Amino acid sequence: MGKDRLAAFSDGVIAIIITIMVLELKVPHGAGWNALAGVFPNFTSYVLSFIYLAIYWNNHHHLLHTVARVSGLILWANSFLLFCLSLVPVATAWMGENPLAPVPTAVYGAVLLMPAIAYYLLQKAIVRKQGAHSLLASALGADIKGKISPVLYAAAVVLAFVSPWLSILIYVLVAVMWLIPDRRIENALRES
Amino acid sequence: MGKDRLAAFSDGVIAIIITIMVLELKVPHGAGWNALAGVFPNFTSYVLSFIYLAIYWNNHHHLLHTVARVSGLILWANSFLLFCLSLVPVATAWMGENPLAPVPTAVYGAVLLMPAIAYYLLQKAIVRKQGAHSLLASALGADIKGKISPVLYAAAVVLAFVSPWLSILIYVLVAVMWLIPDRRIENALRES
């Protein structure tokens, strides 16, 4: 299997996930400002998840650039990542409909934690296929962001039962951290 | 990142937005002419938004033609444009369910204003990457349509609280203005 079709299928699935999420943005009940204000928590959850999915799309694109041949392991790690990302819309809608409720806020963190782990496994599968001295292995280096994010998500899951605000602050901070584009792979590609 | 994948991803997202919008066209309640007439406002909003999204798809296609290399800025300006466009279905449905109500009519205008601004920023990001003497910069020229549209949308947002009919007239007029294909980029490409 060539990586082109894997990339095209993954792009398609991520494009659909990012777009159908808007279907969870329910039409306000009523025609006034109050009705609009009522969907504000849903809207902010939607913005946050849109940014996360756009980050995953962008980084996943860079990641697949480093793949030469797709193994069965890479294929299933990629499918697992897509599965995890597919849970984002429903978790977003649940948190949006129950603003600052502990369980939905914690579950949202768990649903962010899952693709982070899947992405890590996908990186491992690619490096395993390429060898420890591969382009990706050297591009990743210590991979601080990739290692700190799951820890922060896990912390946010626990903190949701103390203060949901704190969890949401963590989700926003991790998104901001990733918004700064990942130049490691680009640099390694340029140097190679 | 090559522009081909950016174009393919953007096409995919716009194709999905334009198509899932039809899911907001609710099935009429009942089996008679009255039931059908009841969804008429939804239908006309749908027609208007379909035309807007088709215009964006077409112009966005021409715009990406002028891009040689995708910068991080272009990538995020493009993501912001897709985000703004993704709000069109829910705004369309809200206006369709509350025909001629001031707030939904104004919000629809605001949701048209947002991608207009995002499109302007994307043009800026492309010109910045290419330099002021670039193909796109000269193709745009004074860019009368691009500059007058946001002003008209903003006017329509305010006018919705005076007369929603006037706002809707403006939305239709701007769509008609854009339906005339934008030959500036095509001409500049032909001359270059």
Add this chain to the structure above:
Amino acid sequence: MGKDRLAAFSDGVIAIIITIMVLELKVPHGAGWNALAGVFPNFTSYVLSFIYLAIYWNNHHHLLHTVARVSGLILWANSFLLFCLSLVPVATAWMGENPLAPVPTAVYGAVLLMPAIAYYLLQKAIVRKQGAHSLLASALGADIKGKISPVLYAAAVVLAFVSPWLSILIYVLVAVMWLIPDRRIENALRES
């Protein structure tokens, strides 16, 4: 604009329309055979519309094969076709929820009539760009199927108020007529 991107965008939109139509197949209320039987009319409408959309996809694919350069007219005729096809899911659901009711059965026919007209206009736009002696013009020849279908749909719309069964019979017959693949274009391509 190259025809490749037009074909890819059209394919994407038709793929989404054909797939989201299944979202109108509501989950049965209850867990027994009765609940399943209750969605039978929806299911048969779905089957019929799936076949129609698959036929359009297939024929549209052949049609675009004959296009060399995309004009503005072709672009908008194609967008109009996609718009008409996008109405099929909601018309299908309405007919499915009101089996054998005259108005939904007639509206379904009208929604089949619209893309037939749009397809005819798209053919005209392509022939106009290519000239009367073009590949497509000779491939179409008398175009019996293309001319008889709109007449049959129009008849079915009227007959729905006499006997909805008769209209549905016509919809099925036209689908069967088109299921036999259109070899005219294939043959003309082979001979050229």
Add this chain to the structure above:
Amino acid sequence: MGKDRLAAFSDGVIAIIITIMVLELKVPHGAGWNALAGVFPNFTSYVLSFIYLAIYWNNHHHLLHTVARVSGLILWANSFLLFCLSLVPVATAWMGENPLAPVPTAVYGAVLLMPAIAYYLLQKAIVRKQGAHSLLASALGADIKGKISPVLYAAAVVLAFVSPWLSILIYVLVAVMWLIPDRRIENALRES
């Protein structure tokens, strides 16, 4: 018709089916653990169907690799497969909302049986076009998995009225059996 466009259209449809299935994962009613637990059966059905669709995507990809030219028969066998797969989301949702109810569990099995038969017909159509000594014919060999799966699905449909647990066990076992990648085609391709 080239196989590339057939593969792209099929990929698109499967990507959309696998993704819109998540729309059937309803947002929990309420904000507590109980609400979350209430969607657990839906979630497990979703996981199972996601795995099935990912397996079909993967195997379908390998299958199309062996196609040189697309015949009308292949085209319609492929459309029938996509139709059968499009029924998976609604069957998944019905089984998820009525955990361990006999009829939904049996219908789910029937909906798994249908694409298995369609896949078999598609293989037959490809071999027929290629001849009995074709790459695919030799790659398939005895095709134990392809022949045993429909039998197991049919058994599960009947057993659902005795013990739904048993049926679900069969669905899981067949999925696990297919998760082991199908190396026959890969091997035959390598040897050719």
